[in-house]
Amino acid sequence: MPPVLSISGLSKTYQGGFQALTDVDLEIEKGEIFALLGPNGAGKTTLISIVCGIVTATAGKVTVDGHDIQRDYRVARSKIGLVPQELTTDAFETVWDTVSFSRGLFGKAPDPAHIEATLKSLSLWDKRKEKIMNLSGGMKRRVLIAKALSHEPEILFLDEPSAGVDVDLRRDMWAQVRALRESGVTIILTTHYIEEAEEMADRIGVISQGKLVLAEQKETLMQRLGGKELTLQLQDPLSEIPAELGEWNLTLGDDGYALIYTFDANEERTGIPSLLRRISDLGIGFKDLNTRQRSLEEIFVSLVRNGA
Amino acid sequence: MSGQSQVPAFNAWGVWAIYRFEMARALRTLWQSVATPVITTVLYFVVFGAAIGGRMGEVDSVSYGAFIVPGLIMMTLFMQSIFNASFGIYFPKFTGTIYELLSAPVSYLEILLAYVGAAATKSIVLGLIILVTASFFVPLQILHPVWMVAFLVLTAVTFSLFGFIIGIWAESFEHLQFIPMLIITPLTFLGGAFYSIDMLPPFWRTVTLFNPVVYLISGFRWSFFETSDVGIMASLIATLGFFFACLAVVWWMFKTGYKLKS
The missing domain is CATH 3.40.50.300 (P-loop containing nucleotide triphosphate hydrolases)
Structure with a gap:
């Protein structure tokens, strides 16, 4: 049509x-x-x-x-x-x-x-x-x-x-x-x-x-652009992201109590298992974890920012 | 839904909608629209007809009271045509409702027809009301009624076109008043509305002949009393000339979108 x-x-x-x-x-x-x-x-x-x-x-x-x-x-x-x-x-x-x-x-x-x-x-x-x-x-x-x-x-x-x-x-x-x-x-x-x-x-x-x-x-x-976020609620706050976690491009939130990892759920390898293993190896304890889809608003903001 | 067959070459409903809208505005303000010019005319008759006219005698074998009637009607026709048409198109620009007109399937010719038609209708009705009002004060004769109607309609349409131009050009309410008050009113007073230009000294008579309003009033007065300051054909040509000049300006404004479209 x-x-x-x-x-x-x-x-x-x-x-x-x-x-x-x-x-x-x-x-x-x-x-x-x-x-x-x-x-x-x-x-x-x-x-x-x-x-x-x-x-x-x-x-x-x-x-x-x-x-x-x-x-x-x-x-x-x-x-x-x-x-x-x-x-x-x-x-x-x-x-x-x-x-x-x-x-x-x-x-x-x-x-x-x-x-x-x-x-x-x-x-x-x-x-x-x-x-x-x-x-x-x-x-x-x-x-x-x-x-x-x-x-x-x-x-x-x-x-x-x-x-x-x-x-x-x-x-x-x-x-x-x-x-x-x-x-x-x-x-x-x-x-x-x-x-x-x-x-x-x-x-x-x-x-x-x-x-x-x-x-x-x-x-x-x-x-395509939404991606997902994995948030780990830490037992003890971090002042900065350890260098050993550099390859995951993490961000800190909640005054150091949250470690946030953005990943593409459509990818065969999301990088989550290896991330969790590395965190465990470093002795960083976490009490909870959750994932969520990025909202349209976040997509819009990133598009406009990148397009500008 | 097939749109092609539903859209005629001439948007008669669109023209009628605008025309009705404009006429409805006049009816909402009937008191201002009719009473004001009628009272003004009565005052002119009291001042010029009775107080001054009693000492004036006759002009070109016509009593002074009757002599000024065509000039008074023309003066109202000029002002009302300009006011109605300029306000009609300026107000949607001012309020922002012009968006609807610009986005509607109406051609520029149809827009012009509706706005100018409504403005001219209102001023013609007022002109006729003043004519009737005047007949209560002075004995009137109309020797050439067809010419009288022709001049009435042509002048109303021409000055409505002129008003439409002012309405598009204007960017404030002060602009709407500017040309009628500073140009049209003086030209009308100096254009033989209240006297024959033969009463002027030769030099000023020659100067006055450059005033286009002289031709309009003279032609209209001729249709009443068969007396005129200039020949009837000169009056007709001058009126038509102004009409086509206004049409040309409107055409240019629409073609370029002057102060209508960005």
Whole structure:
């Protein structure tokens, strides 16, 4: 199946000379949830803005379901819904009017039943006659999602959807996103919350300083870069790692009471038996040991650090 | 879902959505939108029509009170068209909701049609309200109603285009006020809204002919009383010239994404 979003050689240099994106290639499959991670200023919003038509690319090509975003912008844009990062809403309009406006703007005939279903799914039905200025920040975020869904898009961009959102709304949004994916909508989200990506995404992309460092299936990424950690809780603290243990590249933690060894669980030889033997030979006693998988957050931090 | 067949060549729903949104804003502020220009016009009639006009006699065989009506309507038309169109496009830029407009499948022509159409509609309605209001104060005749409507519509559309340009150019609310207050208002007052330029000394009459507003007011006044400072064709050409000049600037702004896209 051809990708629903195809980005090739995408670059953006702003007027002041700041290079926000450098030669980005990315393909998104239909129906997947793709999380784009990156620190502030990495180029996430610029990437989304170019695809949606808000920012003009300096170079490169973007197609949405096979339609070029410049030459065939009408079809391309009609397939996209965008929830921006900032709470940019009208103030004096009612919830119903602003969501209906968005549907019309995207070229769709009025469909009160669809607007009603959208508002109900976002727990906005009771607020439909409220002016937006009277809503809380969380409710405004829901309104932005309702506006983006009003024209039944095939691709939904969520730019930092959890920014400033309470736990309840975040859970609601995750449920809504999963339901949308079930209905065939492709979801592309940017987030600072690693747990959000870990919880929701099928695939993860990491962007740093305008370059796409990687884009991989979440499980593959965790397996490939995750590694595991063996932690030995020592009986007596060490002030430094003995030279005899140098080949294992250990680190000390917990004020010298923990000896940490990072290893690749997929390797045939993990080095654990020999490490334990050497520790025993050196007379270093330990009272407990455990292993754990590296989290996505640790992977992300190391990728961004290495990519920077 | 097949998107191709669902996207028409002209996004009529999009145009209608923007147009309705803009008109709804005027209806929300109906009191300000209608009452303010009507009260201002009444005050002009009290000051110029009654207090001063009583001593003025006739101008070009038309009572002074009636003579100033076309100028007053034009003045409202200029200001309201500029205000409505500039505010209409500037406010989404100010609040950030412009993102939705830029990411929607609407062409620049459709955006222009909706914003300028709404602004022009509002100012035309106001112009007609002032015309009706004026008819309570002075006896009015419209000798060329078709020309009157043509000038009314053309001027409203042209100045709405001009307002749209100001709205895109503006970076603050002060900018929105800058051109209407510092350029349009003086040109209108010096453009024969309250007098015939024949009343000026020859030198100042010549200088005044460089004021484009003279041609707009003169043409509009001709449609009422068949008296004008300049020929009707000169008025029409001047109005059309300004219209096409505004179109050219808007086209350039859209083509380059000037202050809309980075």
